[in-house]
Amino acid sequence: xxxxxxxxxxxxxxxxxxxxxxxxxxxxxxxxxxxxxxxxxxxxxxxxxxxxxxxxxxxxxxxxxxxxxxxxxxxxxxxxxxxxxxxxxxxxxxxxxxxxxxxxxxxxxxxxxxxxxxxxxxxxxxxxxxxxxxxxxxxxxxxxxxxxxxxxxxxxxxxxxxxxxxxxxxxxxxxxxxxxxxxxxxxxxxxxxxxxxxxxxxxxxxxxxxxxxxxxxxxxxxxxx
Numbered sequence: 001x002x003x004x005x006x007x008x009x010x011x012x013x014x015x016x017x018x019x020x021x022x023x024x025x026x027x028x029x030x031x032x033x034x035x036x037x038x039x040x041x042x043x044x045x046x047x048x049x050x051x052x053x054x055x056x057x058x059x060x061x062x063x064x065x066x067x068x069x070x071x072x073x074x075x076x077x078x079x080x081x082x083x084x085x086x087x088x089x090x091x092x093x094x095x096x097x098x099x100x101x102x103x104x105x106x107x108x109x110x111x112x113x114x115x116x117x118x119x120x121x122x123x124x125x126x127x128x129x130x131x132x133x134x135x136x137x138x139x140x141x142x143x144x145x146x147x148x149x150x151x152x153x154x155x156x157x158x159x160x161x162x163x164x165x166x167x168x169x170x171x172x173x174x175x176x177x178x179x180x181x182x183x184x185x186x187x188x189x190x191x192x193x194x195x196x197x198x199x200x201x202x203x204x205x206x207x208x209x210x211x212x213x214x215x216x217x218x219x220x221x222x223x224x225x
Contacts, residue, residue, distance in 0.1 A: 014096040017062045018049030018085075018136065020143035021076070021103040022126060024160045029176035031126040031140060032105070034069045034118040040092050041133035043119065047140065049098065050116075062101040070112045070121040077159040078104040082146045083139075090135045100139050102146055104159040127179045147177050155196055155216075164200050164213040167191070 021032040033045045048069040052061040062079060066072055079101060086097035114120040124130060129140060150156035157173040171187050191197065198217050203210035 011095060013086075014091075014094060015052045016049060016096055016098040017052060017058060017065055017101060018047045018098045018139055019062050019066050019101045019103055020047055020140055021066060021070075021072075021105055022143075022147065022160075023105040023123070024173060024176060025123055027172050027176065029126040029173075029179075030123040031129060032066075032070055032072075032112060033122060033124050033129065033132070034114060035120045035122075036133060037114070037117045037119045044133040045124075045130050046133040047136045048121075058099050058101075062099075062103075066103065068116040069114070069118045071115045072105065072112060074106050076103040076105055078102075078156065083142050085135060085139060087135070098139075100143065102143050104156065144177070151177060158196070158216050164202065164215050166204060166211040166213060168211070170197075170214075 019032075023030055023032070032048065034048050036042055036044050036046050048066050050061075050065045050069070052058060053064075056064075058081065059079065063076075066076070081099055082102045083100045084097060085100060086095075088095060090096065090098075112121040112123070126140070126144060129137070131137075132140065147156065151174060157170060157177065160173045161169060167188055170191070171182060171184065174187065175182055196217055197214040200213040200215045202213045204213055
């Protein structure tokens, strides 16, 4: 009887996940990094991640690593696979393939601390991060590119905001992801024409005239592409 065995030429490969987790802090797009506590690249900053356990779903592995290494307890507003990194030599421990995930965490401050094998965790400017271990700089660059694409086709900017928000707040999310200013009039005209938002009927008091609050239209959550 024929057996279901791997051919002798099959390469033994380790499977890992890495998570590029983003949030808005003070009008700036930031990425969550951990400081490695063991070799290789001990004390270097890296994206949260690690090896997938036997029988574990990739989505669950990404959540586990994010929670274990950063102590984040909130469920991500959005989590998706976006690319696979498998170049030979990307990890000195052997042939390791990483399935990279993109996560959006809740609006506002998210407290993080190190956990597992990490020395610490912290938020850093996504467009100007410190030097990163392994090929994580390339993973972060591709994650930022994915965010920019998702702005246009999947309304991902809404996941960075609270349930109600002002148009200037939404524009700041777009500008933070794109890393450039946008024309206020053109931005509002294009956005409102898409039918993604509805006025909440409430206003937020502050300096000057109270700002109109909006919320996402029904069915306007980020869709998987």
